[in-house]
């Protein structure tokens with residue numbers, strides 16, 4: 001019935017198409033419709049294959065030729081994280097803000113870029129100690145610089161500038177330079193000029209840490225210190241802020257040369273045939289060495305001239321010089337400066353001023 005309706009109504013175009021298969025007798029017009037149908041099927045197949053291919057490619061994304069250091073590989077291209085640049089995101093370029101209690105910062109895993117400017121702001125807590133440790137540093141000397149400010153801007157005090165090579169002595173990690181800020185912040189700015197580059201830097205930072213982590217000869221402690229501050233509690237044979245100075249070098253060549261006496265002055269006590277601060281020099285010795293004479297503070301001595309004097313640990317040491325009677329370079333004495341000497345100086349000054357004023 002439907003076919004008949006279509007054939008009888010020539011104005012019903014949609015109806016005529018529906019009748020294609022049933023009306024082969026309509027000749028050329030019908031054949032055209034058949035070709036169109038074949039094309040449709042072919043195109044459909046093409047689209048299907050294309051979609052399948054697309055589905056495949058989204059399942060296995062295109063790889064990047066080289067690894068992306070500070071970024072992600074997206075469709076075969078490295079898309080860099082904030083502050084990074086280069087085809088592998090291997091160069092710092094811009095600003096970084098670091099808020100962890102400890103961490104590290106670097107220009108990147110390869111040589112730094114020419115004409116680059118990178119800035120790191122480390123935010124601790126106000127007025128805490130922040131320690132920077134330059135584990136690796138290699139820049140073109142006097143052309144590529146790292147500036148360190150004790151604060152959160154370049155208007156804060158500039159406390160260090162690094163350029164060139166930092167080459168720590170082997171087996172002595174305490175020679176790795178450290179820089180400490182006390183504002184609780186640190187701003188590091190790196191600048192490189194238009195030519196020549198080197199491997200750059202790797203800097204570790206930590207808030208409220210001990211110098212050189214007490215060099216492995218002590219404990220980092222917050223006890224009895226100012227609010228939040230930490231300091232090294234050194235083991236018995238070590239001293240210094242970072243516990244890096246031995247009381248007795250080379251353990252005084254014990255037992256053959258001497259032994260380390262920790263009871264009094266904490267010094268080497270050498271056997272008869274050895275001398276020097278670490279008992280490495282023979283008796284007699286052709287080499288010069290320093291000695292710390294154990295002399296009790298004295299208040300009375302002959303007056304002398306042309307001597308040398310120095311102040312150390314609350315004592316004024318007086319070495320050498322001439323008295324009226326004789327001269328002797330061994331003529332060493334010391335005097336506590338807090339009491340006797342200062343009092344004497346004040347008295348002398350008063351006398352002198354009194355004499356001056358009375359003479360006018």
Ligand SMILES: [Ca+2]
Nearest residue numbers: 140193195196
């Ligand atoms: Ca350079």
